[in-house]
Amino acid sequence: xxxxxxxxxxxxxxxxxxxxxxxxLTFWRRSIQARVVTSTxxxxxxxxxxxxxxxxxxxxxxxxxxxxxxxxxxxDTEIADAMTRLxxxxxxxTNAGKQQLELIDPIIERGTSRGYSVVLAGPExxxxxxxxxxxxxTAGLDLDSVPRSLEAHFDGVGRSTAWTYTEIVRTRSVGxxxxxxxxxxxxxxxxxxxxxxxxxxxxxxxxxxTEEEDTLGLVTRALLTAAGILLVLVAGLTWLVTRQxxxxxxxxxEVAERLAAGRLQERLQVTGEDDLARLAYSFNQMATxxxxxxxxxxxxxxxxxxxxxxxxxxxxxxxxxxxxxSDLIHEARTGFDPTTARAAELLSAELDRFEALLTDLxxxxxxxxxxxxxxxxxxxxxxxxxxxxxxxGPLADQRGVRMMIDHPDGAVRAEVDVxxxxxxxxxxxxxxxxxxxxxxxxxVVIVQLACDDDAAAITVRxxxxxxxxxxxxxxxxxxxxxxxxxxxTSGGTGLGLAIAQEDAHLHGGWLQAWGRLGQGAQFRxxxxxxxxxxxxxxxxxxxxxxxxxxxxxVAPPVSVPEADQ
Amino acid sequence: xxPSAAASSxxxxxxxxxxxxxxxxxxxxxxxxxxxxxxxxxxxxxxxALGAFRDYRPDLxxxxxxxxxxxxxxxxxxxxxxSGVPIVMLTAKGDTVDVVVGLESGADDYVVKxxxxxxxxxxxxxxxxxREPVGPETLSIKDLDIDVDGHTVTRDGAEIALTPLEFxxxxxxxxxxxxxxxxxxxxxxxxxxxxxxxxxxxxxxxxRLRSKVEHDPEHPEIVLTVRGVxxxxxx
Numbered sequence: 003x004x005x006x007x008x009x010x011x012x013x014x015x016x017x018x019x020x021x022x023x024x025x026x027l028t029f030w031r032r033s034i035q036a037r038v039v040t041s042t043x044x045x046x047x048x049x050x051x052x053x054x055x056x057x058x059x060x061x062x063x064x065x066x067x068x069x070x071x072x073x074x075x076x077x078d079t080e081i082a083d084a085m086t087r088l089x090x091x092x093x094x095x096t097n098a099g100k101q102q103l104e105l106i107d108p109i110i111e112r113g114t115s116r117g118y119s120v121v122l123a124g125p126e127x128x129x130x131x132x133x134x135x136x137x138x139x140t141a142g143l144d145l146d147s148v149p150r151s152l153e154a155h156f157d158g159v160g161r162s163t164a165w166t167y168t169e170i171v172r173t174r175s176v177g178x179x180x181x182x183x184x185x186x187x188x189x190x191x192x193x194x195x196x197x198x199x200x201x202x203x204x205x206x207x208x209x210x211x212t213e214e215e216d217t218l219g220l221v222t223r224a225l226l227t228a229a230g231i232l233l234v235l236v237a238g239l240t241w242l243v244t245r246q247x248x249x250x251x252x253x254x255x256e257v258a259e260r261l262a263a264g265r266l267q268e269r270l271q272v273t274g275e276d277d278l279a280r281l282a283y284s285f286n287q288m289a290t291x292x293x294x295x296x297x298x299x300x301x302x303x304x305x306x307x308x309x310x311x312x313x314x315x316x317x318x319x320x321x322x323x324x325x326x327x328s329d330l331i332h333e334a335r336t337g338f339d340p341t342t343a344r345a346a347e348l349l350s351a352e353l354d355r356f357e358a359l360l361t362d363l364x365x366x367x368x369x370x371x372x373x374x375x376x377x378x379x380x381x382x383x384x385x386x387x388x389x390x391x392x393x394x395g396p397l398a399d400q401r402g403v404r405m406m407i408d409h410p411d412g413a414v415r416a417e418v419d420v421x422x423x424x425x426x427x428x429x430x431x432x433x434x435x436x437x438x439x440x441x442x443x444x445x446v447v448i449v450q451l452a453c454d455d456d457a458a459a460i461t462v463r464x465x466x467x468x469x470x471x472x473x474x475x476x477x478x479x480x481x482x483x484x485x486x487x488x489x490x491t492s493g494g495t496g497l498g499l500a501i502a503q504e505d506a507h508l509h510g511g512w513l514q515a516w517g518r519l520g521q522g523a524q525f526r527x528x529x530x531x532x533x534x535x536x537x538x539x540x541x542x543x544x545x546x547x548x549x550x551x552x553x554x555x556v557a558p559p560v561s562v563p564e565a566d567q
Numbered sequence: 568x569x570p571s572a573a574a575s576s577x578x579x580x581x582x583x584x585x586x587x588x589x590x591x592x593x594x595x596x597x598x599x600x601x602x603x604x605x606x607x608x609x610x611x612x613x614x615x616a617l618g619a620f621r622d623y624r625p626d627l628x629x630x631x632x633x634x635x636x637x638x639x640x641x642x643x644x645x646x647x648x649x650s651g652v653p654i655v656m657l658t659a660k661g662d663t664v665d666v667v668v669g670l671e672s673g674a675d676d677y678v679v680k681x682x683x684x685x686x687x688x689x690x691x692x693x694x695x696x697x698r699e700p701v702g703p704e705t706l707s708i709k710d711l712d713i714d715v716d717g718h719t720v721t722r723d724g725a726e727i728a729l730t731p732l733e734f735x736x737x738x739x740x741x742x743x744x745x746x747x748x749x750x751x752x753x754x755x756x757x758x759x760x761x762x763x764x765x766x767x768x769x770x771x772x773x774x775r776l777r778s779k780v781e782h783d784p785e786h787p788e789i790v791l792t793v794r795g796v797x798x799x800x801x802x
Contacts, residue, residue, distance in 0.1 A: 318659040318680035323592045326599050326684045357681055377767070380795040415795065420766070 034251075035244045042240040043233060050229045061221050065214045070165060070188055073209045077163065077190045080109060080207065088197055098199035105196065106138040109205070117210060119143045119170065124203030126159055126193065140208075144171035144182070148189060148206055156191050156204040165190040170208050186211045250278040254285055266293040307371040317360060321353075328353050355495075362497035366480065369504040376508055378533055381420045382413040383458055387451055390427045394435060402441035405431075409451035416458045416531040422505040423529070426513065427460060429498045430525045434464040436494070437523065452541040458531055459542040463524040469517025477515050478503045502527075512537060516544050524549075580604040581626035581695040586616045586642065587657060588635050596629065599684045605691070613637030617645050620652075626695045628654045632669060640672045647673030651730035653694035657682075670771035675732045676758065677768075693759035694732075708741040708800055709789050711780060720780070732757070733776045740790060744802035747793045773798055 030036055084105055106122045113120045119140035139145065147170045155164050170187035173180050187210045193202050253270060260268040269289060270282040332350040335343040368374050391407055398405050431449065439445040448463040469477065476482050481496040499513075506513035509529050517523035528540040583605050587593045593609040600607045610619040613634030620628065628646060632639035643654055656669045656677040669677055675694060678687055704715040712721045718734055720727045729737065735757045740748065748756070750766040758768065773792075777784040788801050 319589045319592055322681040323589070323595045325681045326592075326595045329684045330598065330602070360681075 035241065035248050038244045039237055039240045043237045046236045047229075047233055050232060054225045054229055057225060058218070058222055062214075062218050065217060066188075066211070069209070069211060069214055073188050073190055073207070074163070074165065076209075077192055077207050080112075081163075081192045081194060081205065084109065084205070085194060088194070098196055098201070101196055101198040102138060102203070105194075105203075106205075110138070110140050113140055113207070119147075119172075119208040121145065121148060121206040121208070122203055123148075123153070123156070123206065125196070125199070125201030126156060126161075126204060142172045142174050143208070144173055147171045147187075147208055152189060152191055152206070156193060159193070159202045161193055161204075163190065163192040167211075168208070170210055186215060247278070250282065254282065257285070257289075261289055261292070266296060303371060306367075307373060313364075321357065321360065325353055325357070359495045359497075362495045362501060365501050366497055366504070369501070369508075374504070374508055376419040376422070376533075378417050379420050380415055380417055381423070382415055383418075383423070383451060383453075383460065384409050384412075384414050386420065386424060387427060387449055387460060390424060390431055391449055394428070394431045397432065398435050398447070401435055401438070403435050403438045404443075404446045405435075405449065406446050407449045407451070410453065414451060414453045414458055416453075416529055417533045418509060418529055419505075422508065423527075426502040426505050426527055427462075429502045430460075430462040430527065433494075433498070433525070434462045434466075434523075437466040438464040439466050448546075450542060453531065454541045456531060456535055457528055457537055457539070457541055459526060459528045459540045461524055461526045461542050461544075461546070463522065463546050463548075465522035468519045468522050469515065470519050474515040474517050474523075478513070510534070510537065512540065514544050516546070516549075518549065521549065579606050580692075581606070582623065583607045583627050583629060583691065584610065584616075584620055584623050584625035585629045586610045586613070586619075586634065586639070587629070587631040588612070588633070589631070596687075599688065600691075603688045603691075611635075613639065613642050616642045620646055620650075625652065627691055628652060629657055629691075630654055630674070631657045632665065633659070640668060643669065643672045643674050647730070651728070653731065655687075655690060655694065666765070666767060667771060670768065671775070673730075673775075675730065675772075690760075706738070706741050708737075708744060708802065711737075711741075711789065713738060713741055722780075727779055729776070729779060732772065733779065736772055736776055737780065737790075740798065740800035744800045747796050747799045749797040753797065769798075 087108075088101070088105060102122060106120065109120050121139040121143065147168055149166060149168050152164060152166050152168075155161060166189055168187055168189045170185050170189075172183050174183065187208050190207045190209070191204055192207075193204050195202050250270075257268050257270050266289070269286045272279050272282045272286065328346075328350050331346045335346040338346065365374075387407060387409065391405055394405070427449075431447070434447045438447055445465055448461075450459075450461045450463070452459055478499050480500045482499075483496065503513045506527055506529070510533070511527065511529040514526050514528075515523060516526070524544065524546045526540060526542060526544045528537055528542075530537055580603070583600055585593050585596050585600075585607055587596070587609070588611050590611060593611065597607045597609060608619065608623050608625070610616050614636030616630075616634070616637070630639050630643055634642065639656065643656070646652065646654060653676075654674045656674045657680060658665060658669065658677055659680045666677055676690055678690060706713040706715065710722055711727075713719075714721070715738060718731070720729055720734065720737065736753070739753065739756050750769040753769050754760045754766065773790055774784075777787050777790055780789055781787045791799050791801050793799055
C-alpha cells in the first residue's frame, strides 16, 4: 500500500519534472557553449581541489611541526628546571608527598598561566593505572586526555621523553552542571626521579593546538574563497571565449537556414583574417556559387520555356496555312483522279496526327517547364463522365464495343480543372475502346464513378488484350508502346497517358493501371474533392471485382501496380 | 473551282478584315473566307490595322496577337474604343493568361492555331449572323431598359454602350429573369456554339458586362453568379 503510494507520488513528481528535465537535456545537447563551460568548470574544480588539498595539508604539517618543536623545548626547560629544584632540595626532604607537591605545584601554576595542563603520574613500576587514583594534575583536566599508548610507554623506569597528539578533555562546572570541552592538543611525557623516595614519576604536559587550528581554519577559508572566485572567473572566461567562437557559427547557421529557404542573396559578414573569417569567406563563396548555378538553371528553364513558346508560334502559323490548304484540297478531292484523291486523303489524315502530336508535345513541355496551372471549378463529375462517354459513342459504335456507366445517384461535386479532368477521362475511355475486344457482343467497357468524403474515383475497365506483367507501371511513360510487334489500331500520339498522369498529379491525384494479359485492364483516376487535400485512399479498388481471383498464381507479385502512385 | 468563282456564286455574307503578319496564312484565310461567301481584306501590320479598319468598315475582324508595329492586344483595344464590331483573335498560345488578356482587351472570341477552317468559319458565322427583326420589344431589368430592336441599353435615359455580344448576353439573361444559365447553355444561346467550347469565354464576358452595367461590379445586382452552376439575372 505504502509502496504503491510512494510509487504514485514518484510518478506524479516525475511527470511534473519531466518536461523541465527534457528541456534542460535539449539545451545541453544543442548548446556547445553550455557543454564547454560546464566541462571547463568541472575540470578546474577538480584541479583547484587537488591543489588546495596539498596546500592545506602542507600548512597543517608545518604548523604542527613547529608547535611540536616549541613544545618539546619548553618541556625540556620545565624538566631541567624541576630537576634543578629537586636537586637543590635533595637530601633534606624525605616526605615524598610533599616533595611531589613542591615539584608539581609551580609547574601547574606556570602551565595555567601559559595555557598548558600538567599531570604527574607515578610512581612507575608499581602498576597503578593513572585513572585509578592518579597523581596531581591541573584542575578540570580529565585524565582520559592521556592516551593509553603513551601511558603504556612510560610504564617502567628510565623511559625517554615521548610525545603524541591527543584530545584534551576538560570538565568545568558551569552553574552547577558538569560541562566538557574537547580540543586537539599535543601531549609530551617525561620521567624524573623524586629524590625523596627514589621512585620515578612521569610528568605529562598537555599543550592545546587551538591556535594552530584557528590558523589552519583561516587558511582553509581563504583558500576556499579563492577557489570559488577562481571557478566563477574560469566559467566567465570560458563563456566569453566560447561565445567568440560560437557566435559566428550561430550566425553562419542562421544564414545557411535562410539560404536553404531560398533567400539566395544572404551572406555572412567577414571581419578579420582568423579561422572564423575564413570560414565565413568560404561559406559566402559557396553561397555565391550556388546562387550562380541556380540562376543558370533558372535562365535555362526560362530559355526553354521561351523556346517552347516560340516553337509553338512558329510551327503553328505555317501549320494553320497547310491545314487550310489541305482541307481545301480534301474538299475538292472528288474532282481528282483516284491516286491524287487518295494522296489528298492521306495528307489530311496525317496532318491531323501531326497536329495532335504537336499539341501533346507542347502540353508536355508546359508540364516540364512547370508552367501548367490549374483553373479550378466546382464541377459535377457525373455530368462530366456522361458527357465524355456520349462523345465517345461514335468511336465505340465504329469498333462494335458497348459502354456502360455506373455512378451514384445525384451529383458528385469536386474542385477540379474541368478541361484537364475531361482530357484524362477522354483519354482513358478512348484507350479502353481501342484495346477492348472489337465486335464482341460480350465485351463492355465499364466506366465506374464513386466518391467518399475526401476523394472521388473514376475507373475505366476493358476486357481486351490487357497488360503484360510489369507493364502497368510503364504505360505512363512517354512514347511507350506495349509491344513493338503488336499492331496498334488507334492513332494515339503515345503521350496521352503521360499527359493524363501529369494532369492527375497537378490535382494532387493518382492515376494508376492494373492489367492481366488477355484479361483486360483497368485504369483508376483518384482525385481529392477539395484542392490541397492529401489523398489517403481511393473509393474504388484498383483491381476490378471481375478480375480472376487466382491473380497471384497467374502473374508474379511484382506486377501488382499498387506501388505506382 | 476558284475562290472568285465561289465568291461570285453566293451573295456576300459580310466583310472580314484579316490582320495577320503571316502573308501565306492571310492569303489562305482570304481564300477560305471567299469560298464561304465572305469578302475580306488583309492587313499585315499592327500599326496599320486601325486605318484599314476605318477605311474598310468590316463586319468582323480576325486579329492575330503577334503583330509587327503594334501588339494585337493594343489594336484590339483601339478598335473596341470606337466600335462594337465583333473581334475574333487568332492565337498561337492556348495559355490561360494570353487568352484572358485578349478577351479582357475587348475580343469577343478566340481560335487557337492550328484551327480547322470549318471551326473558324462556324465562329465567324455565329458572330456576324443577322437576327431577323422581332418587332418592337422592350425589356427592363432592375434599373436598366433594354430596347431589343434598337440594340440599346439605357439607364435613366442615358445609353450604355455595349458590344453586340455583351448585348446578346444581357438580353439572353434578361429574357428569363431568375432562370439559372449554365456556362455551357450560355455558349449555345449567346455564342451559338453547340460543341464544347471554352467556358472561360463566358467568365470574361460576364466580367466585362458587369463592369459596364453594374453600380458596383464587386457586388453585382444585375448579373448574379450561382456558385457551381452559372449565372442568372437579378430581378
